[in-house]
Amino acid sequence: MLKDYSFDQTAVQTFDDHVALALKTEDLQVYYGNNHAMHDANLAFPKNQITALIGASGSGKSTYLRSLNRMNDTIATVTGKIWYHGVDINQPDVNIYEIRRHIGMVFQRPNPFAKSIRENIIYALRATGIKDKKVLNQRVEQSLKGAALWDEVKDTLDKSALALSGGQQQRLCIARSIAMEPDVLLLDEPCSALDPISTVKVEETLLELQKKYTIIIVTHNMQQAARISSQCAFFHLGHVMEYAPTATMFSTPKIQVTQDYVSGSFG
Numbered sequence: 001m002l003k004d005y006s007f008d009q010t011a012v013q014t015f016d017d018h019v020a021l022a023l024k025t026e027d028l029q030v031y032y033g034n035n036h037a038m039h040d041a042n043l044a045f046p047k048n049q050i051t052a053l054i055g056a057s058g059s060g061k062s063t064y065l066r067s068l069n070r071m072n073d074t075i076a077t078v079t080g081k082i083w084y085h086g087v088d089i090n091q092p093d094v095n096i097y098e099i100r101r102h103i104g105m106v107f108q109r110p111n112p113f114a115k116s117i118r119e120n121i122i123y124a125l126r127a128t129g130i131k132d133k134k135v136l137n138q139r140v141e142q143s144l145k146g147a148a149l150w151d152e153v154k155d156t157l158d159k160s161a162l163a164l165s166g167g168q169q170q171r172l173c174i175a176r177s178i179a180m181e182p183d184v185l186l187l188d189e190p191c192s193a194l195d196p197i198s199t200v201k202v203e204e205t206l207l208e209l210q211k212k213y214t215i216i217i218v219t220h221n222m223q224q225a226a227r228i229s230s231q232c233a234f235f236h237l238g239h240v241m242e243y244a245p246t247a248t249m250f251s252t253p254k255i256q257v258t259q260d261y262v263s264g265s266f267g
């Protein structure tokens, strides 16, 4: 039986004005019909850092993450503000395709297209109007290098992406996202379908990528959050209960529900 934790006491850090933020949500609410799945989420994401979203199954992590680049538009009602470069991108007149170019997403299960490795990367680039073969090839190389996959696939770029291992496919999906030169990368449990060795490779890739991108990652794996994130947000039943530097959250959580969750005595 889940303990009855109060939602009144939360501990959500804010940032001083001198901290450059990539994204910020203000009173974000998400409703799936009558199901109020996310309540008043107020989180800010510092640039060029990794932030982890943690919490039990059904706590709203994916719901929150998907709202950040308007992936919930067709399935849920999302209210509140999502600030990106001074613009509230949760407004109806915002071009969502443009938003998703700047705020890219990598999903739980690697989902490469049934095309060659090269085509996986240049497919979306061509759609944005880039036709020059030299430029496209440069982007292929850059993004595969960025996703730490180049050395493994540089001689087989025209082979099917489906022949890659799960871990390689996931790094290809990361390469596909960064080929669009986004600003923010959202990742929804990107390692949950991967073996430990592939997981380490993806984690190393993310640690490197944060120099260029702001990364927000949903993970069930607290060790993963501890290994790679600078700060961590803990979600519980659709509420952000605590948001703090990761080391602080794991060593001295401020509120009971977080303490129980990180110590494994939750529920």
Ligand SMILES: Nc1ncnc2c1ncn2[C@@H]1O[C@H](COP(=O)(O)OP(=O)(O)OP(=O)(O)O)[C@@H](O)[C@H]1O
Binding pocket: 032, 035, 037, 055, 056, 057, 058, 059, 060, 061, 062, 063, 064, 075, 220
């Ligand atoms: N597409 C959807 N339609 C209706 N309800 C949904 C949908 N997606 C999520 N929900 C509901 O929203 C709530 C939060 O779910 P969500 O998937 O965001 O949680 P989560 O913390 O990401 O869980 P998990 O760790 O299992 O992925 C749950 O009550 C879930 O049933």
